Amino acid sequence: MTDSGAVLPWLVIRQDDNGNCYRVGRYATEAEAQKIADSLDGRGHKQLYWVERIGRTAR
Template identity: 45%
Template sequence: MQPLPTSSPVTWGEQEPRVPHVAVARVSRADFERRWGPPHWSSTQDDGVDPTVSWGWRADCGLLLTVSFVERTGAFHVTVREDELDHALAHLDWWRGEVVWRFDEATPRLRDGWAVYRQDDTGNVHDVCVMRNRAHAECLAHRLESRAHKQWYSVEARGTAATRRGL
């Protein structure tokens, strides 16, 4: 399964995530372009902003994300809704230490929502993350399971169930 559609980048406008970058990664730009193709757009204004090239996608599961390469720093910046960062990194196949900064490094993780959890071949269960969107949690579990050996991933509801007032 192709993690992101390389032949049909997102046309930005109202769809663009209106959030700051939430992670920084260091990978070879040449390797990134071999995998994902040429940038979808660039920003080379001489207005004090670093020249950047960017890619943008809407994954089959509905996830919207952008990745921008900042030439001055040689780093990739990931822009996605904060609660979708783990999901975005799974689509990018960034598992092995490519990420050098995350906005949420010192922040407690979500506790209510859809938990993606892993069970290894000895029966040990470990939470990976909790997400607000069930379809995105299931997509992440599928992506993780497709690369794991002797492990399986699943999704379950977590947190306090909503109650109806006045009953």
């Protein structure tokens, strides 16, 4: 939970060219997180974006 009481279990993760991973943001739904990841991925940069649920390792 965040300070506002909202549950945001979905993360967008970015991996840069050197293999470093960063959290981009937290979201309430998988669909919302995927929309952001797709938007960022569509910008043409070489970074890799994906969605993970907190508490689960997707990669």
